[in-house]
Amino acid sequence: MKIELRQIRQFLAVAETLNFRRAAENLALAQPALSRGIQLLEHQLGVSLLKRNNRRVELTPAGEVFRNGCYSLMKDLEETARKARKAQSGELGRLAIGYTDFAISGVLPGVLDRFRRAFPDIDIELTYGSTRQQLDDLAIRRIDIAFVTKPVDAFGITTLPVQRDRFVAVLPSAHPLAQLAQVEIRDLADEPFIVGVMARWSHYRRHLDALCLKAGFSPRIVQEAYNTEGIFGLISANMGVTIHLECAANYVRSGVAIRPLGGTDDTIVTAAAWRPAEPGSVLSRFVDFLQTVPAE
Amino acid sequence: MKIELRQIRQFLAVAETLNFRRAAENLALAQPALSRGIQLLEHQLGVSLLKRNNRRVELTPAGEVFRNGCYSLMKDLEETARKARKAQSGELGRLAIGYTDFAISGVLPGVLDRFRRAFPDIDIELTYGSTRQQLDDLAIRRIDIAFVTKPVDAFGITTLPVQRDRFVAVLPSAHPLAQLAQVEIRDLADEPFIVGVMARWSHYRRHLDALCLKAGFSPRIVQEAYNTEGIFGLISANMGVTIHLECAANYVRSGVAIRPLGGTDDTIVTAAAWRPAEPGSVLSRFVDFLQTVPAE
DNA sequence: TCGATTGATGCCTTCTTGTTATCACCGGGT
DNA sequence: ACCCGGTGATAACAAGAAGGCATCAATCGA
DSSP states (O other): OOOOHHHHHHHHHHHHHSOHHHHHHHTTOOHHHHHHHHHHHHHHHTOOOEEEOSSOEEEOHHHHHHHHHHHHHHHHHHHHHHHHHHHHTTSSEEEEEEEOHHHHHTTHHHHHHHHHHHOTTEEEEEEEOOHHHHHHHHHTTSOSEEEEESOOOOTTOEEEEEEEEEEEEEEETTSGGGGSSSEEGGGGTTSEEEEEOHHHHHHHHHHHHHHHHHHTOOOEEEEEESSHHHHHHHHHTTSOBEEEEGGGGGOOOTTEEEEEEESOOOEEEEEEEEOOOOTTSHHHHHHHHHHHSOOO | OOOOHHHHHHHHHHHHHSOHHHHHHHTTOOHHHHHHHHHHHHHHHTOOOEEEOSSOEEEOHHHHHHHHHHHHHHHHHHHHHHHHHHHHTTSSEEEEEEEOHHHHHTTHHHHHHHHHHHOTTEEEEEEEOOHHHHHHHHHTTSOSEEEEESOOOOTTOEEEEEEEEEEEEEEETTSGGGGSSSEEGGGGTTSEEEEEOHHHHHHHHHHHHHHHHHHTOOOEEEEEESSHHHHHHHHHTTSOBEEEEGGGGGOOOTTEEEEEEESOOOEEEEEEEEOOOOTTSHHHHHHHHHHHSOOO
């Protein structure tokens, strides 16, 4: 069975007009060629598709079934071609994105939402991971792009800042300092600290240590948790305080107060990071999107 | 865009082997022809589907997308051809069937079940109607085949008996006659009768009148209902009795007793009835089925 | 560095596809 | 009753596309 699309197009034209001459005209074709094409098709299928009364043409029941099938077949072909073109231009495919607590608390959700609206045919696969973990995942191509905490020291990685957070103090609501509109960093010198575990938060822990050192103290760590939610939970349990980023303001948790941190102007930058993107790839689409449609 | 299936077949062959020479061999084709075919396809699509390293061939992401699309496209084409063939042989299509109370209480459900298993691609459309109504529907082609109560007096209609029922007495459970294992017909002579309305049951009413007349009485009708369920409902309400067919045994209704009717050997025949079926039609399939796979 | 293997290219052949001219058939108008 | 306009089918021929053969350039492995 070596049916060709030409024959199907011919058949559809005839099925539409129920008139060989007009159908041939629509196909920019002489009528005899059309007659033979249809005959061949019928022979190849082993099915008579049209009933010719030498005066009027009508579809047989089988012809009607075949017409419906061919109709959606042609639609599917167009769709397939369209998708291939989209895939080539990077508008269709899969994109694996890594993210940190800070990114997902900050600009990332909005970015993703807008990107998915702009490119609905791109499947996004999200993976949580520390900055260190994500840079490794980038290297072995487990993810296409990472949202990590600066600085990024890796070769062949391009970065683009997408978020800049000031520090905030996070306290139990009942804590005396929670009465103030702003907490000075040195007021926290003697407080018990709750921070993220080294395995996942080493990057931020370095920033935090540096910040406290500048303020003249080293934080007394009494508890560690795996993520922001865990840290906040321990704080609401009155176990201590922490210094976090203003993006945490998106977390609403009863029993926890967030206050601007005075005595420092330092900020933490979250950046997108990726290996060189080949032109026309899904990744390059995403990077373009990040650069042209930045913070919203 | 005048892509041909030949090109798609060629592309699929290459996508499978990732080797032009072997693919060409599979297609019973020289390698250069294949190269040109694929080039043409890529040009027509405006998409590069394959990455040739002059040493190894691999699919581009777009090529992968296109391959998947083409794969299901070819499947759909085969399926469409298969369906057309089925439609031609009457194994696919729509069949409108009419039925009476007696038919649906008797053999029809079993017949339909077995037919649908044998021909799963035939849509069956069922319509309830009296014998009279169904013969009219046959005439105007609203139904393809009818299951009616004999006799059938209509021109150009073929009939095939499918069911033969003896009469039964139907009584309230509390009725004295319900104590007996069998009820004699003349014992019902003075009982109040509940029967179907003339508009729908005229055919059976004639049979019933003839039966009673032979037994020497004319039934005293006190209530009429539209269908068997209605009749049985009124009987369970102790409003009277009726003479029905043994197929009604399939109805289980508390408060109603069904007993063989003595004093007569008459039967009522239910038959399939249809207009001449053109060969290869869905109807002819069904008729063949009825004749070869009868009562089971 | 050389040989083997890959896909691409140029040229020619072949066969499919399409065109023109014509036929047989049917319906409607005169 | 007849003819004319329109239908799809057929035959012979022309055009073009698809395929085959010989060969090239690039790459990999020994």
